Amino acid sequence: MSDYILEMNQISKEFTGVKALSNVNFKVERGEIHCLVGENGAGKSTLMKVLSGVYPYGTYEGDIVFNGDTKQFNKINDSVDAGIVIIHQELALFPDLSVYENIFIGNEIQNGGVLDWNKAIVESKKMLDKVKLKVNPEALIKDLGVGKQQLVEIAKALSKDVKLLILDEPTAALNENDSENLLNLLRELKKQGITCIMISHKLKEVISISDKATVIRDGETICTLDASKGEITEANIIKNMVGREIQDIYPKRPDQEYGEKVLELTNWSAYDSQLGRYVAKDVNLHVREGEIIGIAGLMGSGRTELALSIFGNSKNYKLQGDLFVNGIPVKFKHTSDAIKAGIAYVTEDRKGDGLFLLQDIKNNISVGNLKGISSNGIVNVNEEIKVADEYKDSLGIKTPSIQQLVGNLSGGNQQKVSLGKWLFVGPKLLILDEPTRGIDVGAKFEIYTVMNDLIKKGLSIIMISSELGEVLGMSDRVYVMAEGEIQGELSSEEASQEKIMQLATQ
Structure with a gap:
């Protein structure tokens, strides 16, 4: 007999006449990792906000049964007191406070009515050990990378005696190494008896980590897939998410002749005076009319910095080298100069x-x-x-x-x-920085189709992406960056995940 820690029965929620959830049923067994998947706007986050008390009892229909008891959460603290903690995609940390202050804020340790920060530091070390994060508890949050901040959020949840941990797109802003570390941590928490619900658009992660996966579409429960029965596959998830089969996640476009070079960089360097180092160094690359080039690399490899140095240098880097647009050397003093020259930048x-x-x-x-x-x-x-x-x-x-x-x-x-x-x-050249970050597989397909249509019309695209599948599926050529330098250039025929990662980690 199943041991459910959570049962959400016939949950319905409306916003000014628009039905966001319609009789949703969602059950989670104790000690499992249960993924919640669906297209953007399907109702995943709304359902979790109902569960966590963001949308209080009385603003929705249906019942929440947690640990065998029917609950009526009127505020977030009610769900936290019950042992339910949600970590949102936008981290709720105070950047100018220390790690230990963030872990115990709102849950302060007191001794005789006086805050005991010394004990908080000691206890925060225990929480950090649990999430395998080796940082000084007195370090400021703003001095930590996003991956470490995510772990601090989980340590904060553990300090509240969490029984059900909800993570909303936890790896959306993480590189592959940090993402894998986080998934390993969830597996470790599972061994410790903590149940996890994870919302994710990254299907490979869902397949890798979930015991079960529930698909929501248009505010309704479509199905729950079971890993032990071999049901959690990419094709199965996509078919249930979008209501149709996507035979090829990356739409093919017919072979075409490329035109002249639209943009070229030779020995291009960008020095960041505040950091005291080059964020891009001796870069040589080009993109031709009707071509998509991918720029791959780990977080911090200099991809976005390179794009900003091209697009009018809004960060005021000290630039060296040559930039050619349509074969003509140019020097942009402002982003408006880049726009006039036919370059556009879609930010991450x-x-x-x-x-x-x-x-x-x-x-x-x-x-x-x-x-x-x-x-x-x-x-x-x-x-x-x-x-x-x-x-x-x-x-x-x-x-x-x-x-x-x-x-x-x-x-x-x-x-x-x-x-x-x-x-x-x-524009004649479009720079797309992480064009599909945080969006579902159906919307990704639509973005890729738009990109192909633009290429047919003669535009050129530079695509920066952390998703290797996306880089391989959409690029005609791939440049791989590490520590601000181009480590290699690969044609679409020779590019592979292994080759890209080998270059990216040099």
């Missing part, structure tokens, strides 16, 4: 740097090229609507209206808005 941080989340789709798409829809300094609103509608249709942005706030869109649709914003500028 669409929420922080790429979009205005509190503005609508229409405003976000037009903001990059207001001159294109203005006369005598006045924006032609009708033209703005026309342009936004065109990109909504051509990019397949799923929304009832271009007046929809961008912050209310799924990750995949936000990424399409970000693409539309830069395509409206009319």
Whole structure:
């Protein structure tokens, strides 16, 4: 007989008339790692917010049974007191506080009504040992990498006597090494009797770690797959997630002739005065018309820094070497110079740097090229609507209206808005930095299809990606970076995950 630590029965949740969850049933057995998968907007995070008290009892229909008792969580602390802790994708740490302060904040150790920070330091070391993180408890959070910060979040959860740990996209911002370390930690916590629910878009991780996987689509439970029965396969997950089979995750495009070099770097270096080192050094690369080149490498290898040094050098690096656009040497003093030269950069941080989340789709798409829809300094609103509608249709942005706030869109649709914003500028070269980070497999397929359509129209693309499958599946050539340098160039025929990782770890 199954021993369920959690049963969520007939859960329904509405937002101003929109049904986000419809009679969802979700059961988790004690001591298992249970993955929750589905497309962006499917309802995964909403379901977990119901469970964790973010959406309090009374704002949804259905029952939550935890450890055999029906629960009514009115606030987050109620679920925490029961032993349920959720770690969100955006980490809830205080960067200017120490590790030990973050671990025990809101759960402070007291002695006679006085905060006992000395004991907190001792206890935090025990928590850090459990997550196998070797850092000084007095170190500031802002001085740690994202992977270590993620482990601090888990140590913080362990300090609260967690019984059910929920992780929402825990590896989205991690490199492959940090991701694997985190998955190994979850396996170790499982041995210690801690039950885990993990939301993830990375199917290889889901297949690798889950005992069971529940698929949610359009706010409804589709199925629960069991690893012990061989049911958790990529094809099976995709078919249930998107309601159709995706025969090839990376859509093929017909062979085509490449044009002239659109961009070329020779002996290109970028020195960061604040860090006191080169973030890009002696880089030689080129991209031709109608070509997608991939730039692979581990986190911190200099990929984004290289892109920013090309795109107007907004970080004010000290630059050396030559940059050619269409065979002509250029020196950009500002990002506007790069845009005028036909270069656009779609940032990896669409929420922080790429979009205005509190503005609508229409405003976000037009903001990059207001001159294109203005006369005598006045924006032609009708033209703005026309342009936004065109990109909504051509990019397949799923929304009832271009007046929809961008912050209310799924990750995949936000990424399409970000693409539309830069395509409206009319670039010849598009730099895509982690173009599918944090979006589901169905939306990824749509982004890849858009990329192929752009290439057919004569654009060129530089794609920076941490997903090796994506690099291999979409690139005509691959450059591999490590410590700011190009370690090798591989054709699509000779590129493999093994070769890329070998170069990336040199």
